[in-house]
Amino acid sequence: MSGLCGWIGHNGASNQELVEAMAAPLARFDGAPVRRVQGRKSAAAVAARDGSAHLYQSDGLLVALWGRPRLRDARLAEQAAREGLARTLADAWRGAPQELCASLDGTFALCIVDEAKGSALLAVDRMGEVPLAWRLAGETLVFGSSNDAIHRHPATPARLDPQGIYNYVYFHMVPSPGTVYRDVRRLLPGEYLLYKNGEVQTGSYWRMRYEEHNARPFPELKEQFLAALRTGVREAAGDSAVGAFLSGGTDSSTVAGILTEVSGRPAKTYSIGFEAQGYDEMEFARIASRHFGTEHHEYYVTPDDVVAAIPQVASAFDQPFGNASALPAYYCARLARADGIERMLGGDGGDELFGGNERYSKQHIFARYERVPGLLRKGLLEPAVFNFPGGRHIKLVRKARSYIEQASVPMPARLETYNLLDRYGAAAVFTDEFLADVDPGRPLVSLADTYGRSEAGSLINRMLELDMKITLADNDLPKVVKACELAGVEVAFPFLNDAIVAFSAGLTPRQKLNGTQLRWFFKEALRGFLPDEIITKQKHGFGLPFGVWLQQHKPLQQLASDSLTDLKARGIVRPAFVDELVGQHLREHAGYHGTMVWVLMMLEQWFKQR
Known part of the structure; x- marks a missing residue:
């Protein structure tokens, strides 16, 4: 690096x-x-x-x-x-x-x-x-x-x-x-x-300052937005041999399209696919490429690629890092480097600036419960739902219970309702000796501290500001930066151009999340520029089908097994939990529990590369 x-x-x-x-x-x-x-x-x-x-x-x-x-x-x-x-x-x-x-x-x-x-x-x-x-x-x-x-x-x-x-x-x-x-x-x-x-x-020296009530005419905003996009892509591209990641989502497709426009020639775009049902998004990347006339390049990552790259990816980080998407990002950047590309443009940041993550709409729905008068909630609704005879066996009542339970958790802890470690229980995962030097409540305290520093008045902007730090700066940016460093290319993020960041802060909350419609302004402003299929598609990205392949590919199973066996000896994780994880848990739900296998495997691989 x-x-x-x-x-x-x-x-x-x-x-x-x-x-x-x-x-x-x-x-x-x-x-x-x-x-x-x-x-x-x-x-x-x-x-x-x-x-x-x-x-x-x-x-x-x-x-x-x-x-x-x-x-x-x-x-x-x-x-x-x-x-x-x-x-x-x-x-x-x-x-x-x-x-x-x-x-x-x-x-x-x-x-x-x-x-x-x-x-x-x-x-x-x-x-x-x-x-x-x-x-x-x-x-x-x-x-x-x-x-x-x-x-x-x-x-x-x-x-x-x-x-x-x-x-x-x-x-x-x-x-x-x-x-x-x-x-x-x-x-x-x-x-x-x-x-x-x-x-x-x-x-x-700088904080995000939201102007939440400064509504302006849509045509004016659209013109300013497109101008900022062109500036952001042009400055990010610089004078290097440049290419763009293309997952087929709204952000990467926008960057590819604008790059073609400002450069005056077909952008070079690069995509990763997987031969696994429910994980391959290559067709959407092809739709975007055909629409903008890009010079498109594809690579299908295999389980053997995963085995080969895991030690390399672990070594690229100066501390443990468990986002599995770093691996396909590395192969995508390597594909571009072999094609002579010196700098890649990533679409990261669009979700956090314009409201693109599914959890924003979910939390909007949960927040409605907070507006119900407390007397009505505590005196009527909750007793009726939780004391309903035979409620456990009635689907509608079970859903109501789940909704109330989650809505009753204060923000931002509510965002971690399905946290994997909490689901297992820290005491079940870690040894007593390790936990003696740890405060298990610290992660939620730090999350609340970051969330509480926001000066935004709306729920959507408070969540966006939290994600700019936790999801973007701490996770997605290091993932792409390190993957590109390992592949030998630079990376730039046009959406993080200061002009685009400032523009997003001037949008009203409703222009970002219109009811439960994500990225309302972004999509409307780019309607006609992006293909309709891209605007309406469900979000996916470069997700790695690790859990699926772990059930089928012997070398990958061996690498995971060896890594977790070695991790047992470090006195951090309970050996019994590791055995249960790679045994019963994986058989029950490979996709869900495979995430923890990956996280622990990458921890051990990082130890090995130190």
């Missing part, structure tokens, strides 16, 4: 050798050149291709920036064109750090180290497209885009955090700001960190 790393507050025997050793893991997939700056008690390095590394050094002031951001201020942009972006940021550092960060658009990770003042600034972009983790050890602040870089510094050796492992099994990833390592934290999207003489404080 590419990235940024460094420290302040440590004077080693050879700062040059140390910072180069820290940067080595950042360049291991693409062989990107490493550029560095160093002071007496500090150093920073960026591993990146040309155009994505910006460094400056003068009198103990170090600036290192990874990414391709743009400056909002015209005066600063002109200065950057003359003197370089890093030099311009060095000059701006003397002002307010928050304003400096807010002046940047686009994707970036930034560090500014000022040895004379004993201070430093770290920051990441607004949507958290790239990671930046940090650890304070005494008066030494060590930071890096990868945990692997941080742990190469002598002040910050790796120490696993049981809570991070528990959070991984709960969420199938480790949500920020936590990591799987003790005392190592990640910056949240739109967050900065200030270091001063051995102390740190963090804050937000």
Whole structure:
């Protein structure tokens, strides 16, 4: 991968050798050149291709920036064109750090180290497209885009955090700001960190600001939206040999169509299929390709591909990661790389900006129950439903009970009603020794904390803002970014262009979720541009039929069995649970329980790659 790393507050025997050793893991997939700056008690390095590394050094002031951001201020942009972006940021550092960060658009990770003042600034972009983790050890602040870089510094050796492992099994990833390592934290999207003489404080330089009551005419909104889409795709494509993921959904199809339009030639599109009933969406990708006239490429992932790629995918992540879609994303990116593509465009972000996930409509239905007067709910409805004679055997009564039970759970805990770990029970899954160092309630507390920070007035926008962090920044973006890094290509996300993000914030809640109609404005604005079949299709994506194949493919069964057997010896998961999982549970429902097999298998595979 590419990235940024460094420290302040440590004077080693050879700062040059140390910072180069820290940067080595950042360049291991693409062989990107490493550029560095160093002071007496500090150093920073960026591993990146040309155009994505910006460094400056003068009198103990170090600036290192990874990414391709743009400056909002015209005066600063002109200065950057003359003197370089890093030099311009060095000059701006003397002002307010928050304003400096807010002046940047686009994707970036930034560090500014000022040895004379004993201070430093770290920051990441607004949507958290790239990671930046940090650890304070005494008066030494060590930071890096990868945990692997941080742990190469002598002040910050790796120490696993049981809570991070528990959070991984709960969420199938480790949500920020936590990591799987003790005392190592990640910056949240739109967050900065200030270091001063051995102390740190963090804050937000940007938050999503929704304008929920500013209804405007549809034609005006549609014109502005299409213009923002063209800008987002054009800027994401840049001047590289570019292609696009194409799943056949609304987001990837939109990106493919706009890319064809703005480039003036057929976009190169890439899709993944599966020979498994209910999982293959290739026909929708073909519909989109024919509609826009793209130069389309397909690859069908096989169970043998899964076996071959699992160790590679596990090694690409600096902490456990259990989203199985990373594997088909890797094969799709590899297909594009073999075709000469240098940068892929992903459709990620559309759901979280415009209201595209099924749970939004479900929660809208549950929220209706909250509007029923409490006296009526508690005094009449609930006693009638739960005390109905023989209600367990009457389908309508059972549904009413389930509805009331779920609707009575407060948000955002209601989103985790079907959480797999909760269904099994933590005590049934983990050993007593492991749980002694864990707070099982922490995942829901952190979820509630993120949800509670939203300033949105509507349920849909509060859910969207939560998903921008949990689903997008912590899960989907790392999935695609790491898959592309492993395949040797860059990736960009047009929907996360600042103009499109700002536009989405100005839509009314009803324009995102009209009753139970998902993405109402998005689909209406693109009606006639997208094929009707794409607009009306059910959401799917690059889902991997792991549970189905696990029942049929011997090498995959062996890999899973070996991984879970080795995991038993680590004292984390109860051996009896593993035996029950791969035995009775899988026989009962391979698709459902196969998810936990995958999550635990990838945990063990990650351990093996450390």
